[in-house]
Amino acid sequence: MGNIKIKRGVFDTKLELEHAGIKAGFPSPADDYIHDTLDFNRDYIRHPEASFYGDVEGDSMKDAGIFDGDRVIIDKAVEPHHGSIVVAFWNGEFTMKYLDLTHKAEGYIELRPANPDYPVFKVEAGDNFEVWGVVIHLIRTFE
Amino acid sequence: MYGIADLDNCYVSCERVFRPDLKGVPVVVLSNNDGCVVARSNEAKAMGVKEGTPYFQLEQQFPNNKIAVFSSNYELYGELTGRVISIIRSETPAYFRYSIDECFMYLDGIELDQLKSWGERLHKRVKREVGMPISIGLAPNKTLAKIASKFAKKYVGYHHCCMIDTDEKRIKALKLFPIEDVWGIGRRYAAKLQSHGIVTAYDFATHHKDWVQLVFNNINIVRTWQELNGEDAVPNEELAKKKSICTSRSFNGMISDFDTLRTHVSNYAARCAEKLRIQNTVASTIGVFLNTNAFREDLAQYWNFQEGRLITPTNSTIPIVGAACDVLKKIYRPGYQYKKAGVIVMGVGPDSPIQQDLFDINAEQIEKMRRLDQVIDRINRLNGSETIVIGAQQYTRKDGKGKANVFANAIKHDFKSPNPTTRWSDIIKLK
Numbered sequence: 001m002g003n004i005k006i007k008r009g010v011f012d013t014k015l016e017l018e019h020a021g022i023k024a025g026f027p028s029p030a031d032d033y034i035h036d037t038l039d040f041n042r043d044y045i046r047h048p049e050a051s052f053y054g055d056v057e058g059d060s061m062k063d064a065g066i067f068d069g070d071r072v073i074i075d076k077a078v079e080p081h082h083g084s085i086v087v088a089f090w091n092g093e094f095t096m097k098y099l100d101l102t103h104k105a106e107g108y109i110e111l112r113p114a115n116p117d118y119p120v121f122k123v124e125a126g127d128n129f130e131v132w133g134v135v136i137h138l139i140r141t142f143e
Numbered sequence: 144m145y146g147i148a149d150l151d152n153c154y155v156s157c158e159r160v161f162r163p164d165l166k167g168v169p170v171v172v173l174s175n176n177d178g179c180v181v182a183r184s185n186e187a188k189a190m191g192v193k194e195g196t197p198y199f200q201l202e203q204q205f206p207n208n209k210i211a212v213f214s215s216n217y218e219l220y221g222e223l224t225g226r227v228i229s230i231i232r233s234e235t236p237a238y239f240r241y242s243i244d245e246c247f248m249y250l251d252g253i254e255l256d257q258l259k260s261w262g263e264r265l266h267k268r269v270k271r272e273v274g275m276p277i278s279i280g281l282a283p284n285k286t287l288a289k290i291a292s293k294f295a296k297k298y299v300g301y302h303h304c305c306m307i308d309t310d311e312k313r314i315k316a317l318k319l320f321p322i323e324d325v326w327g328i329g330r331r332y333a334a335k336l337q338s339h340g341i342v343t344a345y346d347f348a349t350h351h352k353d354w355v356q357l358v359f360n361n362i363n364i365v366r367t368w369q370e371l372n373g374e375d376a377v378p379n380e381e382l383a384k385k386k387s388i389c390t391s392r393s394f395n396g397m398i399s400d401f402d403t404l405r406t407h408v409s410n411y412a413a414r415c416a417e418k419l420r421i422q423n424t425v426a427s428t429i430g431v432f433l434n435t436n437a438f439r440e441d442l443a444q445y446w447n448f449q450e451g452r453l454i455t456p457t458n459s460t461i462p463i464v465g466a467a468c469d470v471l472k473k474i475y476r477p478g479y480q481y482k483k484a485g486v487i488v489m490g491v492g493p494d495s496p497i498q499q500d501l502f503d504i505n506a507e508q509i510e511k512m513r514r515l516d517q518v519i520d521r522i523n524r525l526n527g528s529e530t531i532v533i534g535a536q537q538y539t540r541k542d543g544k545g546k547a548n549v550f551a552n553a554i555k556h557d558f559k560s561p562n563p564t565t566r567w568s569d570i571i572k573l574k
Contacts, residue, residue, distance in 0.1 A: 050271075052563065053571075054571045055573065060574065071570075072573065076272050092164055093572075
């Protein structure tokens with residue numbers, strides 16, 4: 001009897017009871033319908049390890065609805081296809097353009113702006129070029 | 144089967160992720176304070192740039208070569224390697240991260256005849272999704288897996304993945320492998336083995352086990368010998384025991400006053416505490432060392448190292464910084480020009496919930512500290528490291544009035560790359 005040692009610990013029993021839905025008072029009618037909150041990171045970023053961000057400078061893609069100051073999410077895991085908006089490293093800088101594979105069989109591909117004021121880049125088969133990633137989302141903050 | 148994934152020229156590869164123009168170009172990364180070369184691209188190695196070359200000698204030694212030079216950017220390396228580990232986690236039954244650029248994998252559950260192509264796919268996935276190359280070694284034990292990964296790195300024919308799964312391959316590999324490069328054989332043991340005429344891993348493996356036991360009387364060397372002979376001998380728990388964590392720096396210039404030293408040491412201690420929290424461990428002993436510049440024979444020389452014990456093992460910033468400052472007070476001697484200081488935390492063990500005694504007045508305090516650390520870590524993760532620091536970590540301004548730079552700004556890093564994965568201000572610009 002004389003050997004009782006009192007320990008102090010953190011009580012988390014309350015938390016467990018809440019989880020089990022048997023806390024005091026009436027159970028919430030919503031308990032049966034619990035669903036995780038919508039989460040942009042979880043639902044919109046398909047490949048977290050392969051996702052990067054970029055800020056748009058200039059209006060070379062304005063006819064695609066992408067403007068100066070917009071922020072884009074780039075996914076390196078997505079396979080680029082004809083018509084993808086891609087990020088490529090070209091002439092010493094990152095550029096965002098439409099990927100045009102129309103002439104692939106003829107030995108070249110094109111990076112096409114969405115603005116008639118800008119030139120189309122022609123990339124030959126031997127050029128040191130690779131698509132860095134594919135643009136999957138656009139973020140524009142209004143307020 | 145075991146595997147190891149090794150990130151090729153890790154820091155250089157990280158720098159290249161956002162600099163595709165540096166592909167095929169010699170690249171080096173410098174140590175803290177831009178002191179000397181700590182990482183080299185294959186092109187830099189081929190030119191003859193040696194690890195440890197002081198930065199100021201690079202230009203003298205290679206006047207006609209263009210070398211891309213970077214200050215080390217651990218914020219970037221930590222984030223990008225974390226992505227690689229995350230991919231490995233999703234592809235393997237079990238894994239253990241061994242260092243910033245090495246990760247062991249336990250591959251039971253993947254069919255043996257599928258393993259090689261599995262490894263090649265893993266490399267492809269990491270290369271494509273993160274943009275960094277890895278080399279993969281596969282073998283029945285960890286020592287042979289390490290050897291296999293070196294072959295995977297060296298010879299393109301392996302497609303970044305080499306498997307040692309037969310005795311024939313094992314013997315062939317060991318005959319080509321220098322003893323000093325074997326995992327677990329330190330420089331000291333390598334010298335001793337070489338003095339016995341042992342040059343390759345094969346020479347060692349073919350000695351008798353009794354001889355190894357007699358000459359070395361060391362369980363780890365015997366285990367290495369067993370693994371070279373194909374057994375699975377190094378216990379997995381051995382890997383996880385990081386017995387100590389060290390944070391140290393050479394100063395940019397020399398320091399003699401106590402207050403500046405204390406600020407440096409506080410920052411190293413805070414960094415150690417953060418590393419402990421990242422790996423969910425606590426430390427019971429805090430060591431501090433201090434030394435003058437040994438190369439300046441014209442100056443008075445002094446060095447010292449002492450330890451302090453913590454009553455309760457912890458990973459909290461405030462008690463660890465406090466203990467480190469106490470030790471520094473004991474070893475500091477005025478009148479010397481100090482070049483380097485460091486903090487080593489020891490007695491590292493798992494961070495298990497402590498059975499708190501009713502009569503331990505510290506218990507409540509410890510719980511509060513833990514919550515404070517969690518909040519600070521979260522804020523610093525979201526807003527960039529050192530958004531919040533404790534007072535001791537702040538440097539005094541040059542004019543002596545008030546507080547100025549935090550740690551990161553006190554290190555010299557003239558060639559630091561941006562942080563496009565951890566700071567919104569640094570994300571890439573798209574024309």
